[in-house]
Amino acid sequence: MAIHKILVVDDSPTDRQFLLETLAKQGYQVVTAENGEEAIAKAKSESPDLILMDVVMPGLNGYQATRSITRDEATKDIPIIICTSKGAETDKIWGMRQGAVDYLVKPIDPQQLLSKIAGLHNAAA
Secondary structure, three states: OOOOEEEEEOOOHHHHHHHHHHHHHOOOEEEEEOOHHHHHHHHHHHOOOEEEEOOOOOOOOHHHHHHHHHHOOOOOOOOEEEEEOOOOHHHHHHHHHOOOOEEEEOOOOHHHHHHHHHHHHHHHO
């Protein structure tokens, strides 16, 4: 499964812009959402190949949105990488239990992010 379209979910305009620019430079099509509810709606309407999910957001948090997306028949095959400032081991374990395929702690290192995305490309190939 080639990754072309990535949904970036983050309530921080700065973090959203950083990820958008990082990914767009690599040729990815990027769509954004500002909260968990919007993430779930866009996962269905945009059918992204990958979702980068923040955790700490107003309304539905990233864990809740991840759980909802990975348990919905229409969106369960979309891989989710959690990108958050929550770096404790328990946070990572909880994120993976919600259905995420990977977990990155902010500040996000662009090379690390791109290598994780490349790893998904290769794993699916």
